[in-house]
Amino acid sequence: MKHEKEALRRKRILHESIRTALATLLLLAVSLLTFAWFHHARPQKRMSAGLLTATPTPAVAEALEAAALLPAPTPQGEDRPASTPAPTPAYVPWVEKFADRFSAETISTDEGYTSPNLAVRISKVQYGQAKTAVYYLADIYLTDVFQFETVLAENSFGKGLRESVKDMGKRAGAILAMTGDTYGNQDAGIVIRNGIVHRQEKSTFDVCVLYYDGTMRTFSPEDFDLEEAIHAGAYQAWSFGPMLLDGQGQPIPNEQLNTSKNIRRANPRAGLGYFEPGHYCFLVVDGRTDDASGLTLEAFSQLFYELGCTAAYNMDGGRSAEMFYNGAILNDPYKGGRSVSDCLIILETVTGKEP
Amino acid sequence: MRFLIKLLQAVLMVLSIMMMIFLVLDGFNPTMNFLRNDITKGLLWLFSLLALFDGLLVMAAVITGRFRTGKKKHSHRPHRED
Known part of the structure; x- marks a missing residue:
């Protein structure tokens, strides 16, 4: 019982x-x-700050170019150096500077795209030794900075708005597209897209700025000043990172990369590289598969250095890392990829930016 | 009352597991901002207040002697000797 x-x-x-x-x-x-x-x-559409950075009129463009061309002010008085500083090389329009990269007619193949306005060379490279990382490199030469645009998912600034890189690329008529900084996952972080400041709140992430004169700079969050960037003619600004090369164009050691330990591990990657005004590269690394492990952030930084970039910035990787070229996704995204809140695109012609 | 106390404890367990999940996810993907957003801040406030309330309840039960531990109390009744 x-x-x-x-x-x-x-x-x-x-x-x-x-x-x-x-x-x-x-x-x-x-x-x-x-x-x-x-x-x-x-999905929620948010109010964009709606500020315009330096107006992209020809006059401003000329002023920016002129500013970039002006030699450093000559010191006055006793400290004046005896020798004359080396003359600054004359400004050469990109179309002339990279003339050997462009073609008279439009030629589009799996290996690249050339036209009188644009040159994109695509290469697939196996990188590494034991378990290789497969990366896709798009080497880009532009004739105008406005060929480099960003597209927002559903054409709106907001949070939770998502669209695939392929759909955004196709919608915008892009020759090439790559995952952006997925700004929509964060509540803070500078967002400047195609000359419009959408978000002004700084975050703890590094910032990358592409200016109207074609230069690209990366900043630590402490060093970044929005007003200064707007004044200098910021055309695009991303908040994700980290920056992958330091101010001298050297690779950044693992422990100095401004991100967490888990992010630094081998993963699929997407990154933007800068060589000189008008010359950029998109780089996407496959990973998390049997054939490819992806790259650590330190190796990614080293790769940009080896390619000869002077500045480089990490974009949203992992399952988001995708490169679109010629109407299709080029790489093999982890689990087929996913929709993101924005992407970087390269256009054949300049659209909608005339004053 | 018993149901409310059980619910309170379930909610506290859920909130604590959620906070742990957010901590782990934040380590893997800090850009998703799992910890510093307004919703998590609200949940953390709720968690703290409920934990405080639960603590007070337990303390009150201990003081008033309603809280039973696993140990059996000695019976005051005299042993029967058959």
């Missing part, structure tokens, strides 16, 4: 424990799903 009672009691406790555990798990699942919906899944 006593044993039966004890057994019954134990059974009751077991049943109640299971019931409580299941109810708690259910509550947890519901809570997490609700959180995910409100935190990042719910």
